[in-house]
Amino acid sequence: MNRLENATSPYLLQHKDNPVDWQEWGEEAFARARELNRPILLSVGYAACHWCHVMAHESFEDVDTAAQVNADFVPVKVDREERPDVDAVYMQATQAMTGQGGWPMTVFLTPQGKPFYAGTYFPPIPHHGLPSFRQVLDAVATAWRERPGEVLGSAEQIVEQLAQRQVVADAATLTAADLTAARDELARGFDPINAGFGSAPKFPPSMVLEALLRLGDEDSTTMAEQALTAMARGGIYDQLGGGFARYSVDAQWVVPHFEKMLYDNALLLGVYAHWWRLSDSPLAARVVHETVDWLVREMRTDQGGFAASLDADSLDAAGKLKEGAFYAWDRAQLVAELGEEDGGWAAECFTVTDDGTFEHGLSTLQLLHEVDPQRLQAVRQRLFTARERRSRPGRDDKVVAAWNGWLVESLVQAAMLFDRSDWLAAAVGAAELLWQTHWVDGRLRRTSRDGRVGDAPGILEDYAAVAQAFARVGMATLDPAWVGRASELLSVVEEQFADGSGGYFDTAADAEALYARPKDPTDNATPSGLSSVVHAFELMAQLGGDDRRAALAEAAAATNAALVRSAPRFAGWLFADAVSRTLAPPVQVAIVGAPDDPATAELRRAAYLHAPAGSVIVAGLPDSAGFPLLANRTTVSDQPTAYVCRHFICRLPVTDLDALVAQLERGQPAR
Template identity: 65%
Template sequence: MPNRLAHATSPYLLQHAGNPVEWWEWGDDAFAEAERSGRPVLLSVGYAACHWCHVMAHESFEDEATAARMNRDFVNVKVDREERPDVDTVYMAATQALTGQGGWPMTVFLTPDRRPFYAGTYFPPTPRQGMPAFVQVLDAVGSAWRDRRDEVVASAGGIATQLAEQALIAAPGAVGEAELEAARTTLARDFDATYGGFGRAPKFPPSMVLEALLRDGSEDTLAMAHRTCTAMARGGIYDQLAGGFARYSVDAHWVVPHFEKMLYDNALLLGVYTHLWRRTGDALAARVVEETVDWLLRELRTPEGAFAASLDADSLDEAGHLHEGAYYAWTPDQLVEVLGEHDGAWAAEVFTVTTAGTFEHGASTLQRLGAGEGEVERLVSVRARLAEARARRPRPGRDDKVVAAWNGWLVDALAEAAVVLDRPDWLEAARVAAQTLWDLHLVDGRLRRTSRDGRAGTATGILEDHGALAAAYVRLACATGDPVWVERSRTLLALVEEQFGDGKGGYFDTAADAESLYTRPHEVTDNATPSGLSSALRALRLMARLTGEDAYARRADEAAATVGALVGRAPRFAGWLWADAVSEVLPSAAPVEVAVVGPEGPERDAMARLAWRLAPAGSVVVAATEGSGGFALLEDRTARDGRPTAYVCRGFVCRLPVSDEAALGAELQRAA
């Protein structure tokens, strides 16, 4: 019989709707029941594509005896961290403080007034490698609550107070050339010159840091960015048959990924590889952009036109067992079975599929380290046949909820890639996704975090949702020439100031009128995704450059100053802040505003595309007919002799207009 999760919008919660555990969704009703019954709350946090979340669910939450213990002693609350990142953030801080580590599934025990007193991550069904069995944890916590409740409550109060005091660790400071040099030096020490990336295994795609390196543009920073992007694109973390990146590599060589594919990774990396192509003309970067967009449109696009959250790591193997990576890994015999003896042996060499295996059970992930590059037609044929055969395998599950921030980052990157690579179909896909978010996620004038099957969820949008979507709308306004997106971005940024400001120049992650947790999240570092602050900062900068309004630039400066010290101290966790500082500090990287006015047609499109490609990152480019309204950048701009004419400006102070591509290129070079 289904439990209370049967009516949830989150696919992750719905995965647990058939558990014998009497789950509650996060909310006042669950905590009221804990208070009424005198039981503590067992909070379990995970997400749909999480491998170990599935493992713990199968081992413990589907077990009748374990569920009976949980139901007797606890009020059990299940949370999708992607739907409620605010809940995840504050209790992850508690878990890390109590255990020294974090991860998912996350298990936290709370008092009925929501304060944590014990926490962990994955617990096995039997004692293993120093970890207690989950039932042992349940019994110990239940016993402590019954026999020493006053002590537990006092401990919870102390933990909550300490965490609340630590939550607002400021890192104010101005960023100048010395701080940028310190960031370069620090990052160079962590750089893996052999395999690319930073630090040791596991390695996550350093998307925000790569953006900063590309903006910096020195010989050394470009080399680090290029080496890392190339290694990832040729490694097992990238799907060599269908495109798209997995979440991270378990090794330092990018060979074996943790196989789930997240929308946010692919959105952010799409922007990075587009930028890499703009800076270098690298053919591999262009291929990755095209394949990744094709994969996104094919695998993650929802019927409403937005993009789903993720694909699972796990799928059924040949024996019918759920196994991580089963959809993606190959043995030499499987290649021969699909391709025949000759092409199968060749494919094994091209994709580094060995008899010993690079993954598990004699299977290998597919890499593309350079073999066979000269045999283009053969490679195209082999990839197509393998992709067709793989498509007949049981497919990984899809978490089809739509997350506002993740779609915002994708629309931002997709709109730029569409214009740079002359793909109007991509631009239309970005526009439809943006419209879907506006139509579906704006409810009574406020932004919702998620939706599914055309129905908005109940969780309110957090700072990153507003910032990511506001930036995307500015980018779309530039790419389409439609000023409606400027006004929509203005609406979202007004909400940012109204609901998220911290009174000190920075921002909280949750709205002022959102549910009150025991501490208000205020995360300023980039991790797997940009922080809410850096997302808002990106939107403010783009809006300031497009509109010329000082208020946006002033707020961006104030916000950046609240966290500036992070750039020199911890550049790996301040990538977008570092990128912003590069644009503000280095004259060679300073963004420009470009207006291209004139009649529609190939000539105007070509000039706009050139401007998008050559202008420094963070620039704005608008192309429209003469006299078009809605953009301050276009006011008083005229087409000379009826031809498309470009104006290259900085701070709305413009150089002489030009009417051909060569002259525009020269102007952009001079502006740099």
């Protein structure tokens, strides 16, 4: 056993029995490297990463390879989900040195932490132009022993070149014309046949789809609906159990990379709920319900949070670890479970072909057309029950603050739209875990596991996502403590993350100093820290009438307005904010009335259904403590009453549902 036995990360614990003498990232490892005058071998991955497992089995579990590593290097293992700051700065170096990135990421560092050689997966024997891992180890160790000055000089040069790439963008405000141009740029990259953007591999473009739904014009809505439909009907969506896989390896959304990530499902849940709100689509409603059911059934931890991921791999019928083994089927398997008639119908219904749409004659399940819903439900239930007998994929059960924050917000929105108090209770339970466990001595920690908080500090996305989630919980429950907690989180952002020019670093000022301080405004699989904090500041400004935080949101958004214009696919969250800021401003809706009065509930639900995206909706008794929006609001004729406001300036109060809907829809873009 190496030095990972006390880690809180399931990914690190997967490696605790490796013969490689792994250490966790920290000063102890760097001190050892300096003492022994050895380079650091940094290996970065995550628990659900297929190729991380492959390299582990091939190299890190091999005694001879481990002996070579231990003799010449100080090996350090990092979970990218636990330390995204470490991952970010060394991924930047890896991409600069190799032209590509990915996981596992393999980087060689000086004892001072500066990178000088990098790659991703290395095979155990030379393959497809890649050297073997042992060849790489030998070459790096030889260079370090025989040409140390050259290696150190290379590291210095790499760090200097990376520093020069940090360009401060000119602040600007986006106009309606800019947003139209951004939409047109997205349309040029849209796949008109298969939907989505670009070619294979295809990732769920959650933030971009949210921006397009907010735009609401015909072209934007068509792109969004086509992509949402294709994903929901394709193999990337689990047609039996709900939830989305990480991405599709093909352009048609047929074969996923089977790992399921919490962040994808958190963000997509919000987008599908928004789509249903706008369209009343039965497909959208089905995805929302099935995804929440999967999250609560399979991802909720005993402490009330939600686990990070499910693995892509599981044991097949022969006991071998295979990607997708839990999810793929052939016709014979369907017939064995359902009988000849229903099995044949299921094969046609789910596009299970004789040759297979996946590999080894197996198919992913797709649902490309509407079929008899009652028969489908019966068949799906029988197949789901049968699948439960298969070996399950592994679960990374650590709780990541930002990912849970995004999920809590989406759960709250879905709960209010679909009138599901149990969903709201699940959201509140996750929020409680984040506050009670992750908030330590006035600062946020990034991860926990089994109720034990990790040492990794929260980064910008954690503070922003959790603050926004807490604000949404406060509105839905009328508990002002949550709003106060959100404000505390954002106060830390202002004090520790601001760059002095309107933007924000991804790490706190007092965080561990890496060779560079990460600051990436681009959205990738998740919103950037910058775009997340823009949304959080804006929501809190709307909730409390806080002009100062509104100005902070506007200034932060302006620092990367150029990114929305030039690369909207990588600025979807800022794009969505810009639409709300420019074309469809959010409103504040105050509903005063007894919380247990059905008429109060009807007005509140109508507000959630019809208010522009990003709006604030608060329902409770007049002058409820902690909610300025309810101050000095009175009922009309002793009936529950709604006030629709902008900047706390309100229209005439209404008690009628139709009148409320008319006020909410006035001024929104035509659909």
